[in-house]
Amino acid sequence: MVSFSSIALATAAIAGAVALPTNSTESLLARRAGTPSSAGTHSGYYYSWWTDNAGQATYTNLNGGQYSLSWSGNNGNLVGGKGWNPGTASRNINYSGTYQPNGNSYLAIYGWTRSPLIEYYVVESYGSYNPSSAAQKKGTVNCNGANYDILQTTRVNQPSIDGTQTFQQFWSVRNPKKNPGGQISGTVSVSCHFNAWRNVGMNLGSQHNYQIVATEGYFSSGSATITVS
Template identity: 75%
Template sequence: MKLLASLAVAAAAISGSVGSPVDATDASILGGTPSSAGNHGGFYYSWWTDNAAQATYTNLDGGTYSLQWSGNNGNLVGGKGWNPGVSGRVLNYNGTYQPNGNSYLAVYGWTRNALIEYYVVESYGTYDPSSAAQRKGTVTCNGANYDILSTWRYNQPSIDGTKTFEQFWSVRNPKKAYGGAISGSVDTRCHFDAWSRVGMRLGSQHNYQIVATEGYGSSGSARLTVS
């Protein structure tokens, strides 16, 4: 599931479905909220951390979650959405996003058959994820321009254990401004169809599909409502 590291410094990408399906609402041990995944407030949530940062993930009412992280160390990602994902869903988000360093705000998910990890990046901190992947084209969705990219992960953790798999990316260009209030909509069909047109075909079986906040070697905070 996690990835900032995979493009920034080719570090590990760990599946967000790894972890027991428990409520991450109030657990805070070893300096942060332990990894977990499951259902909360009528939504699916996924939270993962490598425990290298001080990170607190909290599930709030409905589709709302909050995340605070610090320490400028480690990799973490969490958010709310649905499981399974679908190819025609429009995901809406609004709230606040305040990264300090390397971070993403993205629609994030996985498919099987084939095993694919995907991101639609709406905003990011100091690292542009399109700088280290193979550019395949562009697409305009919801009135915004996105760069289409792909890259491979070799023998890395995934939702199905250690595997080799491809990553698909749409990166908004220019990114949404961060540092305070942020909102938007992501039409997955627009992106998935654009990917298919350039030969990037998702698997036939969707796993989870969430609006995620990710951090790598950074600090920051987010409070977002997904609908």
């Protein structure tokens, strides 16, 4: 969560907040309408939904491994999806559906480990922002017939599954990405990525937390309906 780190966008967000007139006819509740953050199990799958409540976002758990998400307002950060808790280092994850971002967004295998605390992404598609542009490239790997850039970043005093922490982010970013804007599907063998990370000195924690197929948005808008298995 909170993976995008553009200083310019953060500055713009602060400026926008300061500029908002106190007598605006648009209420705070209207601007922040949507689904509150939550996590748990639904229809045999684990789900996680997090939002900073800065924009309008609706997350819905559907039957089985399916979920839908729509967001608008070009404001704030959100990430949600379905999968498993705990995750594993050997799962083959299938996803299919529609993914239509407008601006900064990811569609990714997303998860966390502890000991150490690591946030990780296997990015299958993204909107206007390529996460490879703001991370340290460590190598490349071919998994499930596609090439991925391996990257690492550090998050300092940021939200995590253990509160505000400093931790590493591990990335595999598909290159080229799967085109967004409509139907999308694929298979991700997480062991291929985890082994490649380990080979370049990026070691996940010994304790897996959740592992989901997530849609993330940052100061953007869009929609997704994804089925996970």
